[in-house]
Amino acid sequence: MSAPNASQPSRPIRFVHRGQVQEVSGVPATTTVLQWLREAMHCTGTKEGCAEGDCGACTVVVGECDAQGQWQQRTVNSCIQLLPTLDGKALLTVEDVPQASGGQLHPCQDALVQCHGSQCGFCTPGFVMSLWHLYETHEQPPSRGDMADALAGNLCRCTGYRPIVDAGQQMFEAPRVAFDPAPLLQALATLTTQSDLVYEGPDPAQPGQTTRFYAPTTLEALARLRADLPQARLLAGGTDIGLWVTKQFRALGDVIYLGGVAALQTIQTVQDASGQTVALEVGAGVTLEDAWSTLAAQVPALRELWLRFASPPVRHAGTLAGNLANGSPIGDSAPILLALGASLVLRRGEAERVLPLDHFYLDYMRSDLQPGEWVQSVRLPLPTATPGTVMRAYKLSKRRDSDISAVCAGFHIRMEGDTIVEARLGWGGMAATAKRASHTEAALLGRPWNDSTLQAARAALSQDFQPMTDLRATQDYRLRTARNLLTRFYLETRPLDPLSADRTQIWPAHV
Structure with missing residues (x-):
């Protein structure tokens, strides 16, 4: 397989x-998957609602073939996925779902009919795909709470979610319908010998100009390509850059x-001498879903924030490194990390070079990245398991699921004795x-974790x-609620009579 270079000839995008x-x-290289489906293939079952992944x-x-030759699939928002990112993969839409049932309605579709889970029907194809993915990745029916988490990326404005969740549970009660990915894997196998993608297409944002899309498959090829093209746009999951195309109509230049870089x-x-995992190193291509699920398994206090971070289709596409590198002051990863x-x-x-995250951000949307430099991985030290170490994460937003934070906070303290x-x-x-709250941290250090210290920390926030x-x-809301989050953190972690989760969290108690 030849490594791409700046002068390599263009070849077609190939996928199943x-x-x-x-x-x-x-x-255009900036054609979205949704545009291609509807305009070129006339597969109009897939709908455009927001054009921003919401x-x-x-x-x-x-779907794609993993390193072990097994079928792997994920849901994504086709409205913000650029078509060249499909190279070497398989695309399945709502038109494909009945094929798994011999041309009949799939159990997820039939359950939506029986449970009256569709009214105007515009959102229904998206729900079908999320339900079908859930069906294919679960042998046993998830709980209603897990079902709601899996559907968090699909909005319905008229049916209401109760009958849709009912349908999600009922689809597991029907006789099991097996999906055989073998034909798709065979088709994908024909693409494995193709060269790394270099694709050139017209740039609709700059008439008369073209955009070149490079997709290397090795770390060395990526490093060389980036050195040769320091001004090119780096693209990982597209959950941010995709909106530059669909909402801002921006020219991306070369991408x-x-x-495609497996490494x-x-x-x-990273483990210590006793075999205890003390850190994670997350590659720049690791999705938000994989990174946060792994992190939450090590630090259970982060589980709620993981499930409230965007939606499954966004987390299946976006990357942890990309969420940090784009520099947004309201990205949910940075405060926790x-x-x-x-x-x-x-x-x-x-x-x-290794740079602490708290030295990375210089100003609004400006970082310490040098020309031609890029984020290769993220190193995450894990809190120790000692009794005096506590970690919490909090998110305040207008919606519980799939919403941008007004305030997001990550708190970590370690005590020796009561200090x-x-x-x-x-x-x-x-x-x-x-950013970190240096004055507030100073108000905590060297003091006992008690109400007096809490009040000093609250005052230092300003x-x-x-x-x-x-x-x-x-x-005023941000500052007041930030102080209240400090109070909640204290009430949950104080040495004497800490409040249990069912006394501080409405959602888990409700579920």
Whole structure:
């Protein structure tokens, strides 16, 4: 397989759709999967709702062959996935689902009919794809709570969610319908000998210009390509850059895609002498879903934030490194990783450097990345299992699921006896960047974890932050609720009579 270079000739995008290998050329490299489906293939079952990955009407399933030769699939939002990212993969849409039932309605579709889970029907194809994916990845029916989490990326404005969740449970009661991925794997096998993708297409944002899309498959090829093209746009999951295309109609210029580099899609564990996992190293191509599920398994206090972080289709596409690198002050990863003491492994050519995350952000949407430098991996130290170490994560937003935070916070303290000897408080939504609260941390260090220390920390917050007012929250709301989150953290972790989860969390108690 030849490594791509800046002068390599363009070749078509090749992927499997409707059981056939598709070869696409002559379209813009910024064509979305949804545009291609509806306009080129006239597969109009997949709908466009928001064109930004929020509503799920455009949900499709992308499948591929893993390193062990097994079928792997995930749901994504086709409205913000660029078509060249499908190269070497398989695309399944709502038109494909009945094929798994011999041309009849699939159990997920039949259950939606029987449970009256569709009214206007516009969102229904997206729900079908999420339910079908759930059906294929679960042998046993999930709980209603897990079902709701799995459907968090699909919005319905008229039916209501109760009959849809009912349908999700009922589809498991019907005789099992087996999906055989063997024909798709055979078709994918014909694509494994193709060269790394270099695709060139017209740029609709710049008439007369073209965009080149590079998709290397090795770390070395990516490093060389980035060194040759330091101004090219790096693309991982597209959950941010996709909106530049669909909402802002921006020219991307040349694009280097990280999603084909297998070496960037690994999570490595670091263990101490006793075999205890003390850190994770997350490659730049690891999805948000894989990164956060692995992290939450090590730090259970992060589970709720993982499930409330965007939606499954967004988490299946977006990456942890991308969420950090884009520099958004309201990204949910950075505050938590600041509290963990995370670092970034940055690379330029063959040179690497390690930079603490709290030194990475310089100003609004501006980082310490040098020209031609890119994030290779994220290093995540894990809290120790000692009794005096506590970690919590909190998110405030107008909706519980799939919403942007007004305030997001990660808190980590370590006590020796009754004295706080280590404190890291990461905040998002409180400043132009995600940042630690240095004055508040200083108010905690060396003091007992009691009400007096809490009040000092609450007062110190105004020295760390003067939040802005915007559509999501006012300055006063952000500062007041930030202080209240500190109070909640204290009530949950104080040495004497800490409050249990069922006394501080409405949702788990309700479920």
